[in-house]
Amino acid sequence: MQFGYIVEIINKLKEKYEFEKFGLGMAGSISKGTVLKSVNLGIKEYNITEKLEKETGLKVNVKNDAKCAALAEYKFGKCKNYKNVLFLTLGTGIGGAYIYNGSLMEGSNFEGFEFGHMIIKENGLLCNCGKKGCFEKYAGILAFKRKIIERLGLSYEISGHDLRAEMKKAGDKILDIQEEYINDLALGLSNLINIFEPDSVIIGGGFARYDYILLEPLKQKILNSNLLFNPREDIVIESAEFGNDAGMIGASII
Numbered sequence: 188m189q190f191g192y193i194v195e196i197i198n199k200l201k202e203k204y205e206f207e208k209f210g211l212g213m214a215g216s217i218s219k220g221t222v223l224k225s226v227n228l229g230i231k232e233y234n235i236t237e238k239l240e241k242e243t244g245l246k247v248n249v250k251n252d253a254k255c256a257a258l259a260e261y262k263f264g265k266c267k268n269y270k271n272v273l274f275l276t277l278g279t280g281i282g283g284a285y286i287y288n289g290s291l292m293e294g295s296n297f298e299g300f301e302f303g304h305m306i307i308k309e310n311g312l313l314c315n316c317g318k319k320g321c322f323e324k325y326a327g328i329l330a331f332k333r334k335i336i337e338r339l340g341l342s343y344e345i346s347g348h349d350l351r352a353e354m355k356k357a358g359d360k361i362l363d364i365q366e367e368y369i370n371d372l373a374l375g376l377s378n379l380i381n382i383f384e385p386d387s388v389i390i391g392g393g394f395a396r397y398d399y400i401l402l403e404p405l406k407q408k409i410l411n412s413n414l415l416f417n418p419r420e421d422i423v424i425e426s427a428e429f430g431n432d433a434g435m436i437g438a439s440i441i
């Protein structure tokens with residue numbers, strides 16, 4: 188983990204601005220300032236709050252990045268128009284949060300809402316959490332990008348901008364990958380919609396960069412594939428207003 192880098196950034200900011208508190212949104216299960224487990228960052232039982240406070244002299248608040256993003260979208264972005272919001276970040280993994288009647292729901296000992304580790308395929312792909320067939324192995328945006336990179340024989344280092352240009356050129360050659368991704372995403376998401384019956388579903392993370400090809404087919408798939416327990420005429424599924432910055436904005440208000 189780039190702990191030294193975080194300290195360096197905070198200390199540089201301290202030279203320019205005057206502030207007492209620092210908010211950090213990070214992937215993983217976080218309780219009382221300690222990162223209990225962050226499977227995609229390979230961190231376990233790490234009291235980042237104590238360490239950062241010692242190194243910077245500032246009060247530090249740490250929260251799961253998806254929860255931070257949901258807070259930002261609820262206070263300042265798209266979620267503020269709804270009471271009950273199902274929020275997901277589709278990035279390297281899948282983060283989740285649920286806002287019920289304006290409040291962020293959380294478990295007692297853990298923050299919970301780990302939608303990414305809901306199993307959607309028995310004996311499926313091995314996840315970093317140790318289980319097999321987790322939702323994020325199929326519907327994280329990284330899973331989608333990887334398949335396209337491999338199909339088109341591109342470098343894993345390709346920028347998002349260049350990848351989207353290649354996708355445009357590839358046209359129908361990647362249509363089956365898009366369909367497969369939407370099927371998996373619709374399966375997991377419809378399970379969550381059946382559980383929570385939200386007013387809206389807001390999706391953040393890297394997904395926002397690909398929503399122009401994914402969002403509408405996803406909505407149609409969920410509405411027209413007998414996936415919903417309570418059928419709907421329509422469903423609000425939108426990209427997060429602040430995209431990848433939502434977690435950072437939310438961390439400033441925790």
Ligand SMILES: [Zn+2]
Nearest residue numbers: 304314316321
């Ligand atoms: Zn998992």
